[in-house]
Amino acid sequence: MRREEPCGELDVRRIYLVTGNKHKVHEINTLAEGSCIEFLQASATKLEVQSGSLGEIALTAARHAFDQIRAPLVVDDSGLFIESLGGFPGPYSSFVYKTIGISGILRLLEGESDRKACFVTAAALIIPPLERVFYGRTCGQITREPRGRGGFGFDPIFLPDGSRKTYAEMSTEEKNTVSHRARAFKKLISYLELLYYG
Numbered sequence: 001m002r003r004e005e006p007c008g009e010l011d012v013r014r015i016y017l018v019t020g021n022k023h024k025v026h027e028i029n030t031l032a033e034g035s036c037i038e039f040l041q042a043s044a045t046k047l048e049v050q051s052g053s054l055g056e057i058a059l060t061a062a063r064h065a066f067d068q069i070r071a072p073l074v075v076d077d078s079g080l081f082i083e084s085l086g087g088f089p090g091p092y093s094s095f096v097y098k099t100i101g102i103s104g105i106l107r108l109l110e111g112e113s114d115r116k117a118c119f120v121t122a123a124a125l126i127i128p129p130l131e132r133v134f135y136g137r138t139c140g141q142i143t144r145e146p147r148g149r150g151g152f153g154f155d156p157i158f159l160p161d162g163s164r165k166t167y168a169e170m171s172t173e174e175k176n177t178v179s180h181r182a183r184a185f186k187k188l189i190s191y192l193e194l195l196y197y198g
């Protein structure tokens with residue numbers, strides 16, 4: 001829930017967040033509480049580009065969505081990069097999650113002692129003529145088994161550095177203190193507040 005008057009006399013600015021993932025919307029709006037920015041979930045036909053760069057994927061998808069929505073918007077493209085797998089699944093995380101899933105990733109890492117991995121978010125913002133990509137990265141370890149029931153995606157097997165809890169064992173607020181998405185969106189929200197309110 002947003003606070004009663006997050007920005008006093010000032011109007012809240014609403015930005016479309018183009019995603020089919022309601023967990024992302026919840027995480028991002030929890031982070032934005034108390035700011036003057038609110039994110040509204042929007043859908044658009046998703047353009048799946050073949051690229052090794054999350055930033056390029058997010059920006060291309062954002063441009064494509066803008067052609068349909070014609071209003072200020074953001075696209076969040078995120079991925080899990082596992083060091084011993086050469087950065088796999090990275091930009092293919094969505095496909096890999098839907099196909100082999102968490103159990104498939106754990107199988108690929110069976111007997112592997114190097115379990116380092118990083119989550120990365122690229123958040124592409126379009127407010128014409130402005131186009132900008134904000135990045136966030138959080139590194140940690142892939143656990144040996146899933147832990148926790150919260151969150152989504154690979155949350156149950158990701159243990160961020162310095163934490164005893166996996167993302168799935170954290171509340172949304174706790175995840176937002178360390179997550180790749182929160183790091184990207186903190187920058188994006190500060191930027192929007194400067195842009196709109198000076």
Ligand code: ITT
Nearest residue numbers: 019020021076077078079093094097152153154155
């Ligand atoms: P949209 O593209 O509609 O926004 P998506 O869930 O497919 O939704 P991404 O392409 O950004 O989002 O994410 C790729 C996959 O990476 C996604 O399917 C998740 O399984 C995983 N992922 C992304 N962010 C995550 C997070 O914060 N925690 C756990 N897994 C995450």
